[in-house]
Amino acid sequence: MFPQQKQYDVVIVGGGLAGLVAAVTAREQKLTTLVLEKGRTMGGDGNYVEGAMGVDSYLQKQANIQIDPTELLRDELAYSHYEASAPHLRQFIKASGQIIDWLHSLGVAFSQVGPQGKSWPTIHTFAGGGHAAVTKLYQVARAAGAEFVTSMSAQKLLLTDGHIAGVVIKNEATGQTRDLHTAHVILATGGYVDNPELIKQRTPFSRRLLSVSDGKSTGDGMQLAWGVGAQHYQMGAIQYGGGAIYDRVQPPYVHMASQVAAAATQEAILWVNERGERFTNEDVNDNMCHAGSAILTQSRVFSILDQAAVDHLTNVGLYKEVGNSPVSPEKFDHLQTELDQTLASHAKYLVQADSLDELAQKLTLDQLPQTVARYNELTAAGTDRDFGKQAAYLTPVTTGPFYAVELGVGMACALGGLRVDETNAVLNDYGYPVPGLYAAGNDAAGMLVGDTYAVTLPGSTAGYAAFSGRNAVLSLSRENLATAVD
Structure with a gap:
């Protein structure tokens, strides 16, 4: 079924954690909001995350966990070989605890906070897992009036005088297309871990890379953005899950x-x-x-x-x-x-011998x-x-006997492909925004890492999904207010 209207204040492409947070925030800002989900269910890879990163949250205060944000920033920049964007990472760290508190105020439940192995004590574990968190956000967004359509993909972004003017959508069940009008699009499609051709650009041994994603993260967001002049950026970071049975x-x-x-x-x-x-x-x-x-x-x-x-x-x-x-x-x-x-x-994959x-x-x-x-x-x-x-x-x-288990490498997600500024606006090759276009979650998370996912900062994928989804909406909302004042 196609959307109820032909024009919206904001269209969010992707119904995962970043898209759901953006939808809740958009309704808080009284924006007419549509979420396009190409699959049949909501939540995306957010259904499988353990928890979200935060610094100076209510849970950390209760546990007397104190983290120096400047020391954390310096450590993560060094871990990324300074390929991460310092301003972007600094902003995320600064706001991350507030995001945890905001999620908690919506009814998202957390069971504990702490480290994972040799890491910073930043992961706030979702009570009931990621599925419980995204289910709550979906309920909140729908109750607030956000519209959701499933089996509906975004095929092309439309521009008028260089500004986002709409999006061409496709009904995945019937193949029919339709134009929607909007001045703001937020791309939250989950990255590119399920796109073998894009993964192949990262490593010559891609045949041994095994995606444990939901199968829908095929690089849709970055390809939509590239189609309107966005910069190809930072596609080196894949979240490896260590070894996996091949x-x-x-x-x-x-x-x-x-x-x-x-x-x-x-x-x-x-x-x-x-x-x-x-x-x-x-x-x-x-x-x-x-x-x-x-x-x-x-x-x-x-x-x-x-x-x-x-x-x-x-x-x-x-x-x-x-x-x-x-x-x-x-x-x-x-x-x-x-x-x-x-x-x-x-x-x-398993061989035994005496x-x-x-x-x-x-x-x-x-x-x-x-x-x-x-x-x-x-x-x-x-x-x-x-x-x-x-x-x-x-x-x-x-x-004896002796056993040999052949190993490949599991992939949970692939980060990046797009360069964004501190408002999560998508940038072109010259470093300037594509007006009206924003990216959140894994589509933009290349800004936080180098060639390796930040295992030292546990919960950063989910934490950034929440931060960036909310940041994008608050940024475009301020843009709307500024336009109204002008």
Whole structure:
């Protein structure tokens, strides 16, 4: 069904977290508001986020968590190699706590605040997960009078004298199109993680990149903006979820709760490449994006486990706390069962052998026996002189049978593609706004990062989605007021 009207104060393209926040804010500003969602359901990848970043929120004040915003800014700029926009990141940090408080005032519930692994204590965990948060925002926006249409995509932005004048929309069920009139469009389409051609520009090993997105983040927003002269900008940052089972048959989400996957990636006893050579310190997986980058330096990667490790993880407990996985029990009590079932199914990503020589032969990992011998030597010495793995995580590989799990890299999102200013207005190649066009969420989040997602600032994707969606509307609303005064 097409929208009820032909003209709106603001049209929001995308019904994820950023788009929903923009819709609520637009109705607070008394703007006639339409949200276009090309899928059949709302929330996008916001349904799967854990929480939102904030500094100086009500929860942090209750917990007496104090963060120096200038120190945080300096740390994140260094992490990005100063590719992040300092003014933009500074503004986000400054407003982030207020955004958390505002969401809380709307009825979005948070269960706790703190760090994730070795990070700043900034993630405000959504009670009930991201789905509960986006459901509440959708309810608030609809009750306030925002209009939503599903299975409706934006095909083209329309300009009059260089200013946004409308958008061509398409009914995905019937193929029919229609022109809508609006002076303001906010692009909130979720980035480009589900667009293989755009991902291929980022890495030569894109075949081993596995999207765990909702499938709708195909770069629509950036391509709409590029069509009206927006700058191609900062497409280097993909949020890697560390290693993931490289299954050529089943989609990656099938393995998200797998104890085999968690053992092979999070415990990371020994990783080898296509020649059977060790190539990194496996505790790199403490930073999931660094782990993803390390895996992609090799043509193929296998995680090696022995039976002693499987027995320990199954019956005793974990070697290290699981930090970047949906699976976080005290021990992997189903690990042996999962391994047996997977082997019985003849899945290509898992290979078992009674000896290291046999495992090497099955997978053509010529150097595997020598690699394991060297690794066990380092483990016995208690010092990884080769790559610097923490001594506490040095676990020998000695007892057959032996297992090899092939790894790819999971991708939660891809950030950027558009350059925006501190109002979230989209900029052209000369650094000036395309009048009336704004971007929020992952479409604009390249402003915050370098070539690696900011794992050190947990909750930043969701936090920025909320901040930028609200910031865009407040900015265009001020523009409207200024125009009225003039």
